[in-house]
Amino acid sequence: MDRFVLQELRDRPGATQEIATLSAISEAEVLVQLRELNDRVKSLLGYEYDPLTVSASGGLKADGVAGLLRLNSGVELEVVPKFLAPKSTTWRSDFFLLAVLVRTGHLLLHDEISAGTQDRGDLATLIARSFLSLYDENARRSIRGYRRVTLGDFAIEGDVDWESTVLPGPDGFAVSRLELTRQNPHNATLAAAVQALIPEVTDIDTQTQLRLVGRQLASQGAPPSVFPPLPPRHASWQQAYELAQLIVTGLGLNLSEGRFTGPGFVLSTWSAWEALCEEVVRRALPDHSVRGQHKWVLGYRGETPVHATPDISPIAGDSAPLLLDAKYKARLGRSPSISSTDLYESLAFLRAGKAQQMCLLYPALKTSQELPLGEWRQFDQVEVDDLVIQGFEVQVQGLAQSGGFQELVAGARKALAPMILGPVR
Template identity: 65%
Template sequence: MNIIERITLQELKERPHTTSEIAQKSEITEAEVIFQLRDLNERVKKLLGYKEDAITVTSAGAWRADGVAGLLRLNSRIELEVAPKFLNPYSQTWRSDFFLLAVLVKTGHLLIHDDIRADTQERGDLATLVARSLLALVEENSRRPIRGYKRTQGTEFSIDGDVEWDTLTLPEPDGFVLSRLELTRQNPYNATLAAAAHILIPEVEDGDTQVQLEHLARTLAPQPAPPTVFPPLPPRHHSWQQSYDLAQLVVAGLGLDLKGGTFTGPGFILSTWAAWQALCEEIVRRALPNRAVVGQKKWIIGRRGTNPVYVNPDISVLTGAKVDFLLDAKYKTRVERKSSIASTDVYESLAFLKAANATYMGLLYPSTQDPSDLPLGKWTTFDEVVIDHMTIEGIEFQIQGLAHRGGFDRLVEGARAALFLPPASPTF
């Protein structure tokens, strides 16, 4: 089995000499590396709906990721771990923070277990974190297996089931043809779990985790191939929903065409700006349970002929039908001597405020500061623009440490402290 080498990138930062390094480790030419990167970018674009390449390369061989983070498989020897810009790739906990964010955004679940998190920090690879999370979730439900009745057919001389009567006089060499209704584990749900285990076995670095995945695959065997369209889990098996959702992400993202030897999935990845937007909306909704928090609410700003023209801020906070204030999730600031709100974001915010008849807009950015300077969940204002009676603020808040015990609660508490103020004068 090939040893998989890991290359770590941080979003929006160039990593020099990456092409030559990968070519050397993969024992292929640099031209072949560029071709494999092109193929990887096509898979990412197909999954995330991007028009531009997520990973670009300079003429000097430096690589730069933009808009994507997670685990991406380049070839049979190289995997790319891309840390989002707001997580420090040199921190022991960034993979846990990313994984919690990825699963929360994609499934709505919070999957991190403290024992998994501590164990994986020592091992230090994202695939092992995914695998051990899946194993822990399956173990929680091992006493309630996913089973259902299935009509089976076989040949036996002992009659136990419905007999094909035309075989009574002329039986098959192995017996009478029988069909029976059996309670079995063969179903598309277990097939998805088994496929996820098989896919993860060669991906993880830890031997104990590999053994546990092999045991899970044997326990569920035999299974058909996983479905191309994943059916919804029956309500009676709702306790398996988190396991099933995570297995779907693995099968869809880390798929490998064993016959062709090509990778069918881009990896365990997410769109960073879309994930940030979803996280902001979820945090604000939980922080303000007594107010209506509406995502992408349409506000009429004008008309084109007889047709209304709409604008859609990411988050509208309302009391009844009246808007209290608006929030918009942003990902990139204009970086000069200090961060500032880009002019295009100011113009867009003015349009939002005018359409909603609101006076305050908060632009939410992920903090890149060290957690020792800005603690988890803390909100701070880095720029403010006042135009007439309207105020636009650029706000950043810390999410490094999200996977720590109570980390998500601290994010919600920080948002509540910043937002639970009279609507005319939010202060951060």
């Protein structure tokens, strides 16, 4: 399997011809495959536009999507988010944490997941190691549940079918009873996830551990078509169970048609950025009720309220000392500044929320050497009367390194502290 790397929002000239050569097919066939892949991704993410576009010269560009996409049986497209460096050895780990956050609402903050996997560059291995780590944490408290079973037995224990007491079968009396068993749809989902990962993982040690877990979960039925919630007593399994669901359903993109097998992993980059910013601010401001997409009343149309919904509203009491909005689209090749559209939208947010400060958060495109992990660097500020709108670049490269997320939270806390205490003028 050949890996074809794209950087989001950057055109790769001659890409269709390169893919055709790698796939041993014509360039026209590559265009058809890209069309089919676009249709699948659009359906999954709810996009109205094509996330993969081809220029007249055969260049290929990705917009608003990132991940590992299987184009055909010989080529995978590896689309790196614009705010992660494709030449970095850690970007896949960073991406995986973002992907799981968006899909499940949880960050898998386990240093051992990324340790030793940077040189492998294998998303399936990172996913498998994460799953194994979560499984090992809970293996001693296996998911068990009661179910009613009917069997034949000469020892009467349970509810007896009294007709069989006159003419018992060769295996004994027909007895129905409740059993505490590991046979349940939750373990079936875990087992199916293991079986889906084994052929995809290239690391032998990880593959061996998966096979061991597979034997521990043996004799499970097929996974359910609708995943039932975990019983409250097994809440510690929640992250492992949610990750297993992602794996079973194709890790966000099911490409199991025809000869294509195994997972792809795709996400909407702008929604991933929004989810990450909200989680970071929530951790950085534990004394505030941080709400995403909170509806503030801007005005009325007749008697119907008109709402303004900034991405992040840290609320103390019944008011917000400031508002934040996660912005993704960058102005490549231009000096950084707050656009007129973002300015007018911010003013509406501030008026609705009765706040005086607005922070617009953009993903930093600089390397981690130029801008350290977690740092917020202000690039523009606009003042309108007593209202202040600030634009920040936020560095997230290195998120998955040991203590990386904590650094991201610490950087947010450092940047937000003076704004919470008083307006910046």
